[in-house]
Amino acid sequence: MLTAFFRAFRTPDLRRKLLFTLGIVAVYRFGAHIPLPGVDAKSLSACTSASTKSGTGSQAFGLLNLFSGGALQQLSIFALGITPYITASIILQLLTVVVPRLEALKSDGQAGQTKITQYTRYLTIGLSVLESTMTLTAARNNPGYLLGGKCEGVAVLYPAVTWEGMVVMVVVMTAACSLLMWLGELVTDRGVGNGMSVLMFTSIAAKFPGSVWAIKLSSRTLGGWPAFFGVLALGVLTVAAVVFVEQGQRRIPVQYTKRTVGRRSYGGTSTYIPLKLNQSGVVPVIFASSLLQMPVMLAGLTAGPASTKGWQGWVDRHFSVTVHGYPLTYTLSYLALILGFAFFYMSITFDTVEIADNMKKYSGFIPGIRAGRPTVEYLDYTATRITWPGALYLAVIAAIPMVALDRLHATVAFPFGGTTILIMVGVGLETVKQIESQLQQHNYQGFLR
Structure with a gap:
């Protein structure tokens, strides 16, 4: 990553873009x-x-x-x-x-x-x-x-x-x-x-x-240093795991038959449909957090956190995250919503019917699978199978702050988990990929000259 940034600063075009972004x-x-x-x-x-x-x-x-x-x-x-x-x-x-x-x-x-x-x-x-x-x-x-x-x-x-x-x-x-x-x-x-x-x-x-x-200041053990180094060690492992999973994908092979239109021939190539393990990204985590925060926000705006009676008190006891940890109701609801939203978001972003129709239109097919309805069923089956580990991965990443808060004896939120780590790693990877692609384009231009 650092090598890509250093090379980019030596390229006038990219240097201007990077300085503009930093500005x-x-x-x-x-x-x-x-x-x-x-x-x-x-x-x-x-x-x-x-x-x-x-x-x-x-x-x-x-x-x-x-x-x-x-x-x-x-x-x-x-x-x-x-x-x-x-x-x-x-x-x-x-x-x-x-x-x-x-x-x-x-x-x-x-x-x-x-x-x-x-x-x-x-x-x-x-x-x-x-x-x-x-x-x-x-x-x-x-x-x-x-x-x-x-x-x-x-x-x-x-x-x-x-x-x-x-x-x-x-x-x-x-x-x-x-x-x-x-x-x-x-x-x-x-x-x-x-x-x-x-x-x-x-x-x-x-x-x-x-x-x-x-976390170091709030920890109650040995001046907070064990918690501090524990957070850093767990953070490095979490980042490595997230990078590994985010880069994983299931490649569905697609073969296009050769066809002749007029005097030109088209097709006859092989490609694949890249199906990411975490196809929905960070959206399920954001959705789940937003939904669970809404009742707590409404309860606090109407009665305040000191209320112990009525629906405000029930919401405060079961969904309010405190320095002592996460309520069981909040934790179970959070993980269930992440799993549900992962499948829901996958179903609306990966349109198997449209993909199958496009393949059929351009004479493409999956080896061993007939075009049309069998292709749609195969894509649905594959997408469902790959969404399960992706959804469980999101749930595990989201649960890390909940477990770490108790295990590290800290009274503030754990930074390596949930929305934080997914966004940082995802944006970092995409930005570096874009920089590297522009560097390759610049090198090709220099070679042609």
């Missing part, structure tokens, strides 16, 4: 430290520092805080990060299977994809308004729930902030999210890698060193 990342991280208007920076800094040291940071808004690189706990202008865009993209992708209009646009090629991208932007704005309103409501009514236990009863917003001021803050957060969306698209067009993925990677990497060191 956008610097702008993003700078904006993550600019507080919103109306935020009492002194009170906010005091309570978040105390919450971090005691390991009582926000759990209900943990996914938002992860994708914002810690900007949510600082209530900065980039507090939402790119979470609204990620959510909008996933929603549009799922609706493509259900809504005929979107399905038709998907089949229209580049023009249809441009229209879907436009719809994604509109939905991102709507979700930004909703999420910013929820975040500011929690910051005003229940800051301890949003920022951590040490912030309970602390006014992180100035008392003089009226509803007009809240509207201004919502507008600022929404505009900042739109700016991030634009910056991500700039990186995709003029930089290296997928812009949204790079910004997501930056958010997670920004919190990573602090998360590892916080």
